[in-house]
Amino acid sequence: MMQSVEQLQSLISRCEKQRKAHKMRLEICSGGGCTASGALQVAAALEAELDERNLRTMIESVYTDDGCGGSVAVGTGCQGFCEKGPLVRVQPGSVLYTHVTPDDAVDIVDGLVNHTIVERLLYRNPTTKKSITKESDVPFYKLQEKITLRNCGYIAPDEVNEYLATGGYQGLIKALQMGPEAAIAEVLQSNLRGRGGGGFPAGRKWSIAAGVSADQKYIICNADEGDPGAFMDRSVMEGDPHRLLEGMMIAGFAIGASVGYIYVRAEYPLAIDRLEAAIAEAEALGLLGKNILGSGFSFNLRIKEGAGAFVCGEESALISSIEGRRGMPKPKPPFPAVSGLFGKPTVINNVETLANIPDILHYGHQWFRSLGTDASPGTKTFALSGDVENTGLVEVPMGTSLRQLVFDIGGGIRGGQPFKAVQIGGPSGGCLTEAHLDLPVDFDSLQSVGAMVGSGGLVVMDANTCIVEVARFFMNFTQMESCGKCVPCREGTRRMLEILQKIVEGRGSIEDLDHLQEIGAAVRIGSLCGLGKTAPNPVLSTMELFRKEYLSHVVDKRCPAGVCKGLRRYLIDEQACKGCSRCAKACPVDAISGTIRQPYTIDQDSCIKCGACKDVCNFDAVEEVA
Amino acid sequence: MLQTEPQRHLGILQRLDTVMQRLGQQPSTLIPMLQEIQDEYRYLPEDLLTYVATALNVSPATVYGVATFYAQFSLEPKGKYVIQVCDGTACHVRGSMPVYEAICKKVRLIDGKATTDDGLFTVESVSCVGACAAAPVVTINGEVYGKMTPDAIVVIIDTLDKRGDEVS
Numbered sequence A: 001m002m003q004s005v006e007q008l009q010s011l012i013s014r015c016e017k018q019r020k021a022h023k024m025r026l027e028i029c030s031g032g033g034c035t036a037s038g039a040l041q042v043a044a045a046l047e048a049e050l051d052e053r054n055l056r057t058m059i060e061s062v063y064t065d066d067g068c069g070g071s072v073a074v075g076t077g078c079q080g081f082c083e084k085g086p087l088v089r090v091q092p093g094s095v096l097y098t099h100v101t102p103d104d105a106v107d108i109v110d111g112l113v114n115h116t117i118v119e120r121l122l123y124r125n126p127t128t129k130k131s132i133t134k135e136s137d138v139p140f141y142k143l144q145e146k147i148t149l150r151n152c153g154y155i156a157p158d159e160v161n162e163y164l165a166t167g168g169y170q171g172l173i174k175a176l177q178m179g180p181e182a183a184i185a186e187v188l189q190s191n192l193r194g195r196g197g198g199g200f201p202a203g204r205k206w207s208i209a210a211g212v213s214a215d216q217k218y219i220i221c222n223a224d225e226g227d228p229g230a231f232m233d234r235s236v237m238e239g240d241p242h243r244l245l246e247g248m249m250i251a252g253f254a255i256g257a258s259v260g261y262i263y264v265r266a267e268y269p270l271a272i273d274r275l276e277a278a279i280a281e282a283e284a285l286g287l288l289g290k291n292i293l294g295s296g297f298s299f300n301l302r303i304k305e306g307a308g309a310f311v312c313g314e315e316s317a318l319i320s321s322i323e324g325r326r327g328m329p330k331p332k333p334p335f336p337a338v339s340g341l342f343g344k345p346t347v348i349n350n351v352e353t354l355a356n357i358p359d360i361l362h363y364g365h366q367w368f369r370s371l372g373t374d375a376s377p378g379t380k381t382f383a384l385s386g387d388v389e390n391t392g393l394v395e396v397p398m399g400t401s402l403r404q405l406v407f408d409i410g411g412g413i414r415g416g417q418p419f420k421a422v423q424i425g426g427p428s429g430g431c432l433t434e435a436h437l438d439l440p441v442d443f444d445s446l447q448s449v450g451a452m453v454g455s456g457g458l459v460v461m462d463a464n465t466c467i468v469e470v471a472r473f474f475m476n477f478t479q480m481e482s483c484g485k486c487v488p489c490r491e492g493t494r495r496m497l498e499i500l501q502k503i504v505e506g507r508g509s510i511e512d513l514d515h516l517q518e519i520g521a522a523v524r525i526g527s528l529c530g531l532g533k534t535a536p537n538p539v540l541s542t543m544e545l546f547r548k549e550y551l552s553h554v555v556d557k558r559c560p561a562g563v564c565k566g567l568r569r570y571l572i573d574e575q576a577c578k579g580c581s582r583c584a585k586a587c588p589v590d591a592i593s594g595t596i597r598q599p600y601t602i603d604q605d606s607c608i609k610c611g612a613c614k615d616v617c618n619f620d621a622v623e624e625v626a
Numbered sequence B: 001m002l003q004t005e006p007q008r009h010l011g012i013l014q015r016l017d018t019v020m021q022r023l024g025q026q027p028s029t030l031i032p033m034l035q036e037i038q039d040e041y042r043y044l045p046e047d048l049l050t051y052v053a054t055a056l057n058v059s060p061a062t063v064y065g066v067a068t069f070y071a072q073f074s075l076e077p078k079g080k081y082v083i084q085v086c087d088g089t090a091c092h093v094r095g096s097m098p099v100y101e102a103i104c105k106k107v108r109l110i111d112g113k114a115t116t117d118d119g120l121f122t123v124e125s126v127s128c129v130g131a132c133a134a135a136p137v138v139t140i141n142g143e144v145y146g147k148m149t150p151d152a153i154v155v156i157i158d159t160l161d162k163r164g165d166e167v168s
């Protein structure tokens, strides 16, 4: 139990020293992507191999007095390069091994002991075929700059000493020493903007809440991460939970809150376990509870598990959900900072926003402002996915161009296909095309072209993607997630979905495009919360950028990408058809006619595109064309 | 260990009491209590909903309203194997729908039903399980399978099918 700042400081120094003295470690990625490709089996094999040779040191003993020998095998959070998983990093030297299997354990441990490198497991530059030893030389990592993910993938998330050894909880110490007003000033001057989508300056929110006098205030961490295609917040919570805790403690201290809630989506059970374990560690150390480090500041943290509703990411809906009600948003004002949870002043910040706080306090606002752009300082994490070569988790300075993200870091489009678009900001965001590739990614420049940084999901699409179908997909999502409270959102999204459904099924008309535009405009203006206000974005932005593709669907009845089933046509190849009549018998709507031993034909108007003819033909004479 | 139905019921009532003691007998404890029940039964039996309403002194309509609002809660019993096909953006563009269709065909689910008649499988599409880099993703009773294809998932289901009579 730490009673004072000095005691904590000496613990931190000891951890730093012990960590430095301990050389050999295997950092095995146990993030979501690597686990799905077999990382747990790899970890077990490596541990068994170390045990076999009597080399294994447990992570706890690294931080005891005689723990410098042997090797530790730590299961870390996401190391980012999910595409090449399971990943193992060998220290010293940050040697990165990719696509590791349990069978590689013997060679890896041999290498560790003999200071040699297992060549076949190294990442190879896809063009030069040269292997790269050090992680930081791999193009995927080279352009990255990490703050919130600084420890994620490097440390054992379930061991607080590991966090302390990287300078953890120094931000809290600084805050306690400088006092609440100065801590808020530091965050204000850093111009840290909310990473949950809106980009509202965190310091401003804090000062509003600090300025209201109340017997009880709350700080809430929004860890609902509902945007499909995003897993950044998950990675921070699983890979470096103490960073989030520290950010919340500082926020609580700054605004005068004694209780914090972390609202985590239920789909993240591991994140919940890690946070619970971290809270228990912090309590045991006296970093949570009464009179923390003798400062007079008391603070407790609770976890609230979400129950599967996208709209609960919206702050007023989230508050309703914590209060035990249906997660429906409320009109604003009053803003939560004035009247939030249980009617008390409440600051809600996103996971990534809070994960920036410890370093801003520790290293100062000037350091923070030296990264990124003037109006959007710092970094942003992105989850790269879709048709990109290197899927994974990245953190780059704000203002990095889309081209760098997709091509330099992401390695370009899978299979060398042509690039079509990226969807950024999830169901509330928009699409960006070739023309936008050199745009710096920050809050304001994306807004200027009708897109948004959003939470950081970045889904890359190649030329085989049908943009109309993607728009339908997003509308389907928002329509299902609309909570039903306000009419424009409830009815508008439904009608827009119906129209899009009609278009992808080949029953659309040119008037439908006008209707989409009209309803979209109404939903945007008339909806109560951000869900409805932004729901038309994917449709309206793609209609503007890919007008031709929409026209092909409604006028020519063709899907250029060949995706929409309803627009496919079945044709009989006259050369190949033997006139056996099997297809005509199989057709459920009698759309096929002909004379025996002559080529048959399909009447396109009555064809329902079920494909039965193609399935039964013995001569491969039925073709499916886009 | 196999439990009899009354034992199971008693067990869940005790757990609900523990939740109430920990979080207080107040409306904000409603969702954690429902989560406890959902955890145990994988759906919300009606008599327990009434019990929760009485215990928290809120109306059954409030409980029902909350239970139907959130996707996590189900009022229908689910199958022994709950197969969730991720249809988040990343999985969608990498071909989650063909995987979904292959599963429905394999376990013979038709007409938009979610659970097979023998109660063995429930198939759902969900949005984003947070493993987007391994898209398309399928989870079976919480276990994550990445980079799925229609052929691969059928093989995986076959191995489950064989375990069908084991006690889980």
Ligand SMILES: Cc1cc2nc3c(=O)[nH]c(=O)nc-3n(C[C@H](O)[C@H](O)[C@H](O)COP(=O)(O)O)c2cc1C
Binding pocket: A193, A194, A195, A196, A197, A198, A199, A200, A202, A222, A223, A224, A225, A226, A227, A310, A311, A312, A313, A314, A315, A316, A348, A349, A350, A351, A353, A354, A455, A529, A530, A531
């Ligand atoms: C429909 C909807 C969903 C949202 N989902 C999330 C989410 O999953 N995570 C998040 O941090 N913010 C989400 N937000 C934004 C929050 O309402 C809020 O602006 C944010 O948590 C504030 O934190 P920040 O200032 O640190 O970004 C969502 C907003 C809307 C309208």
Ligand code: FES
Binding pocket: A228, A229, A230, B086, B087, B088, B089, B090, B091, B092, B127, B128, B129, B130, B131, B132, B133, B135, B136, B137
């Ligand atoms: S979109 Fe499927 S896991 Fe994220």
